[in-house]
Every structure is written in structure tokens, then in C-alpha cells.
Amino acid sequence: FTLLGYVAHPRIWSNRLTVAALLVAVVNLGVEWNRRNRETDRLARAEAQRIAEEQRRIAEEQRRIIEEQRRIAEAERATRRARIEAERDLALLNFLVDPSPHNREVLMQVIALLAEYRESL
Numbered sequence: 001f002t003l004l005g006y007v008a009h010p011r012i013w014s015n016r017l018t019v020a021a022l023l024v025a026v027v028n029l030g031v032e033w034n035r036r037n038r039e040t041d042r043l044a045r046a047e048a049q050r051i052a053e054e055q056r057r058i059a060e061e062q063r064r065i066i067e068e069q070r071r072i073a074e075a076e077r078a079t080r081r082a083r084i085e086a087e088r089d090l091a092l093l094n095f096l097v098d099p100s101p102h103n104r105e106v107l108m109q110v111i112a113l114l115a116e117y118r119e120s121l
Helices: 011-097 101-120
Strands: none
Touching: 011 101
16 A cells, blocks of 8 residues: 555554544544533523422412412401491491490490400501
């Protein structure tokens, strides 16, 4: 064999081809390694994004529940306030129509309830 006037022994060519094949195998290994690392990173980013989205969804659900609880508590306070006002009006009207000791006692109980309610605010 001659290559540009250089005579090479078949064993040298065999060694060169073996080295070239090893070099190709090492490069291929590096390319595959890099591809696997990129894929692993992509999967890790996708999982982190999914977790972040799930956390945002949970936080939004918690905010919604807290807001709903606040609305329920406000509605309960309004209902209690309306009930106490109705009791007050009824007790006052009963006392004005019939100022008996019983109606006076009921009116005094409602006044005490109003005082207690006012202190709880």
C-alpha cells in the first residue's frame, strides 16, 4: 500500500482503523450521554413546572376556601344581627302595647343581649 509515497504495513492500517473506530465510538458515547442529560434535564424541568402549577392550583383553592369561609361568616353575622334586631323590635312593640312586668322582663333580656352583642364586636 502506498499513500502519497508512504508505504504502510497492513497492521498499521488495521491499528489506525481500530483507533478511528474507537474515536467514533467515544464521540458517539459523548453524543448519547449529552442527549440523555438533555432529556433528563427536560424531564426534570417539566416535573418542576408541573409541581409549581399544582402548588399554584392548591394555593388558589385555599384562597377560594378562605374567601368562601369569610363570606359564610359574614352572612352568619348578618343573620344573627337581623335576628337580634327583630327580637328587639318585637320586644319593644310588645312592651309599648302592653307594659306588663312580663313584657318589661323580655325587653330587659333583649337589651342585655344587645349589650352583649355590642361588646363582642
